[in-house]
Amino acid sequence: MIRYAILPLALLAAPAQAGPLADLAMIDHAVAAFAGAPATPVDRRLRLAACAQPLALAWHGPQRDRVRVECPQPGGWRLFVPLAAAQDLPGEAAAPVVARGDAISITVSGSGFAVSQPGEALESGAAGAWIRVRTLNPKAQPLRARVIRPGVVGMDLP
Known part of the structure; x- marks a missing residue:
């Protein structure tokens, strides 16, 4: 008897789909077009509501290595999509831009500040x-x- 009483409760607790879902491949293409570089694909397990308005894209972070993607409608959603590093792309070998023994600038940045020193x-x-x-x-x-560009490495503080 208890077994039959749990089933209706489980059905009530199951999340209901509230309409169509966003096309995640379209989000990948929008980020790549915005950044001018390949992006890490959006996790295909995400179930985002379709957005009736055009997506809002903007850079996120001082290194411009992530793109903020927002559905600007009320009750919308927000994602932070990292750009794909060259070593993450299939079939492409990334050339080193910093070599062992190179003089570099080490940059440490956080909320509202950045300091650097030679290294x-x-x-x-x-x-x-x-x-x-x-x-x-x-x-x-x-x-x-992390290597930022030739001669410059950095790290972010929380």
């Missing part, structure tokens, strides 16, 4: 790759930082 790359890396670096202090411990 040395302890590994080679392509743009977007995480490498080991150290400051010019001979007693400094190695750090891990």
